Amino acid sequence: MVKIGYLGPRGTFTKLAVDTAFNGENKQSFGAIPECIDAVNDRQIDIGVVPLENAIEGTVQLTVDYLVHQVRLPIVAEIVVPIEQHLLVTSGFNGDLSSVGHVYSHSHAIAQCHQFLHAHMPDAELHFTSSTGKAAEMVSHSDGGIAAIGNKLAASEYGLTIYQENIHDYTNNHTRFAVLASDQEKVFIDHEVQTEKTSLLITLPSDYAGALYQVLAAFAWRNMNLSKIESRPMKTGLGNYFFIVDVNESYDDVLFPGVIAELEALGCNVTILGTYPVYHMDI
Numbered sequence: 001m002v003k004i005g006y007l008g009p010r011g012t013f014t015k016l017a018v019d020t021a022f023n024g025e026n027k028q029s030f031g032a033i034p035e036c037i038d039a040v041n042d043r044q045i046d047i048g049v050v051p052l053e054n055a056i057e058g059t060v061q062l063t064v065d066y067l068v069h070q071v072r073l074p075i076v077a078e079i080v081v082p083i084e085q086h087l088l089v090t091s092g093f094n095g096d097l098s099s100v101g102h103v104y105s106h107s108h109a110i111a112q113c114h115q116f117l118h119a120h121m122p123d124a125e126l127h128f129t130s131s132t133g134k135a136a137e138m139v140s141h142s143d144g145g146i147a148a149i150g151n152k153l154a155a156s157e158y159g160l161t162i163y164q165e166n167i168h169d170y171t172n173n174h175t176r177f178a179v180l181a182s183d184q185e186k187v188f189i190d191h192e193v194q195t196e197k198t199s200l201l202i203t204l205p206s207d208y209a210g211a212l213y214q215v216l217a218a219f220a221w222r223n224m225n226l227s228k229i230e231s232r233p234m235k236t237g238l239g240n241y242f243f244i245v246d247v248n249e250s251y252d253d254v255l256f257p258g259v260i261a262e263l264e265a266l267g268c269n270v271t272i273l274g275t276y277p278v279y280h281m282d283i
């Protein structure tokens with residue numbers, strides 16, 4: 001049976017995404033994103049699912065940086081799901097938000113609810129956890145006085161009460177999850193494919209006037225549509241960056257070799273992080 005790892009513990013958004021995309025397989029929870037990626041790399045599991053980007057808070061930097069700097073595993077699919085955040089409390093909660101001194105959640109979940117927290121719990125201390133599920137688990141072990149931000153699954157898994165639903169500041173809150181696997185053959189997602197994408201990692205030659213402009217031109221005149229471009233530090237010194245570029249088409253034998261050759265002629269280094277189908281799902 002195919003083994004699927006995910007950012008856990010129980011009740012995370014990643015678990016919701018995994019349950020929607022895959023059924024029946026053997027599912028294993030990992031407490032941290034790097035652990036899950038390592039397990040795919042070490043072949044303890046066949047597939048790893050980790051959060052990649054949120055519509056409100058942006059890239060999950062831990063995932064991108066680990067994939068770029070530590071473990072190069074291909075992205076073989078992307079799952080996009082809507083995200084609704086709720087305020088979760090212990091069942092004995094007295095209903096007075098001012099008695100909640102601490103709020104726990106994943107940094108992205110907290111960032112998605114800043115307006116709510118500012119308006120209703122301005123004095124609560126905010127604490128980041130490795131996942132929303134972890135935060136719910138911590139609240140379930142407490143005597144009260146603390147709350148978590150998470151989803152409905154977390155509330156039911158940990159016996160918590162949803163004090164307030166939909167506390168995220170912006171509607172249309174979605175997260176992209178990356179499906180990682182060394183062996184693409186093992187990945188089967190029985191849903192309609194929304195679109196195909198290719199993610200590239202590009203490093204620019206240093207001190208080169210107009211380099212980024214020329215990189216973008218190589219895509220532009222080929223009419224290759226980009227859905228994302230983001231720079232991240234190379235970690236080799238201040239001012240050194242790499243770029244993640246998502247192209248809205250799957251890898252082909254004409255345009256991609258052409259654009260890569262042109263970028264390499266400019267002195268860029270290009271790595272394909274994955275060419276993959278994108279699935280939009282309701283959780």
Ligand SMILES: O=C(O)C(=O)Cc1ccccc1
Nearest residue numbers: 012013014106108109131132
């Ligand atoms: O912490 C979780 O539940 C995750 O799966 C990561 C995450 C956090 C916030 C929004 C979407 C995904």
